[in-house]
Amino acid sequence: MDHSGIDPASAPARILAAVRAIPRGQVAGYGDVARRAGLPGRARLAARVLSMNTDPKLPWHRVLRSDGRIAFPAGSKGFAEQAKRLKAEGVAVRNGRVGMPARELDLDAEVWGMR
DNA sequence: CTCATGACTAGCT
């Protein structure tokens, strides 16, 4: 019996859908995205999917680590790109760290689907 | 099956 009830083949699609569901100017964690995708505990899977993704329409830059930091190593290409995009959306990025992401997530709870 | 790798997380110091 499948304890999660989700097709592994559709898992990546769910992850991408969850990422696209993040409103502009807001951020979410890998674990949160996986959870919203119906894949609790698969934060690493979410990261894997994003690393494979090539869709420029995907707001991957809104996905951060649980501690509110950019997952890329500081100084890396992806790091600069993500920080740049976040700032462009009004998200405060300081030294690779996003300004109080938990606060943003709290406000999202109403919009995301727990209502 | 065991080992290694990775855009992860939580706990402890």
Added chain:
DNA sequence: TAGCTAGCCATGA
């Protein structure tokens, strides 16, 4: 805040 350790999941050799 920063660094380290252990745990967890998926893939490939």
